[in-house]
Amino acid sequence: MQNKSVLPVIGEMATIQNVTFTGTSAATTNGFGNEVDYIEFTTDADGYYAIGASPTATTNDRRVWAKERICEVVDPGQKIAFITG
DSSP, X not given: OOOOEEEEEEOGGGOEEEEEESSSOEEOSSXXXXXXXXXXXXXXXXXXXXXXXXXXXXXXXXXXXXXXXXXXXXXXXXXXXXXXX
16 A cells, blocks of 8 residues: 655645655645745645755655644745655
8 A cells, every 4th residue: 555645735825735745755836926935734644845946855854744733934936845754
C-alpha cells in the first residue's frame, strides 16, 4: 500500500490548494498570490516540506507531523512542496 496524503494549503482569502504527496516530492501548482503574507497548513501523514520559487522537498527539509498545524511566512510567487517520511 502506497502512503499518500492530501494536504490543503491556505493562501489569499482562504484559497485552498490540495497537494497529494508520497515518497516523491510534490509541490503546489500555483505560486502564492501578491497579497499572501503567510500560509497555514496541516497534513494527515508525517513528512517534510520546503518553500521556494520551485521547491523540491527532501528528508533534509523542515519536518511536519501528522495533524500538526503549521504557519509559515511566504513571499508572493513562492510554492510549497511535500514528501512523506
